Amino acid sequence: MALSIRKNDLVTIISGRDKGKKGRVLSVNHKKGTILVENCNFVKRHTRPIPQKNIKGGILEKEAPMPLCKVKLFCSDCQSPTAIKSKTTEDGKKQRVCKKCGAALIKGA
Ligand SMILES: [Zn+2]
Numbered sequence: 887m888a889l890s891i892r893k894n895d896l897v898t899i900i901s902g903r904d905k906g907k908k909g910r911v912l913s914v915n916h917k918k919g920t921i922l923v924e925n926c927n928f929v930k931r932h933t934r935p936i937p938q939k940n941i942k943g944g945i946l947e948k949e950a951p952m953p954l955c956k957v958k959l960f961c962s963d964c965q966s967p968t969a970i971k972s973k974t975t976e977d978g979k980k981q982r983v984c985k986k987c988g989a990a991l992i993k994g995a
Pocket of ligand 1: 961962963964965968984985986987988989
């Protein structure tokens with residue numbers, strides 16, 4: 887998948903209760919079609935204390951994976967949610983660019 891969202895990309899949530907939130911991609915599961923975004927889609931998990939394993943128990947808040955269709959890549963150049971376009975550079979390499987402003991989307995930038 888050349889045009890997919892990758893780890894460390896900046897994305898924005900386009901639907902659901904976290905709509906409008908921005909975060910960095912922690913992981914992408916292409917098989918399941920889900921994405922894990924930093925500080926988004928928190929779920930409360932009730933944990934039982936397991937003294938043998940040194941687990942305290944209580945309510946734990948953790949990011950949960952959400953469907954890929956709920957997020958859009960966020961371009962830091964034009965400051966808006968955007969789609970990815972593929973561009974071939976002069977040396978024949980494929981590059982992901984912003985569909986709106988054409989800025990190159992550098993991994994981790
Ligand atoms: Zn842009």
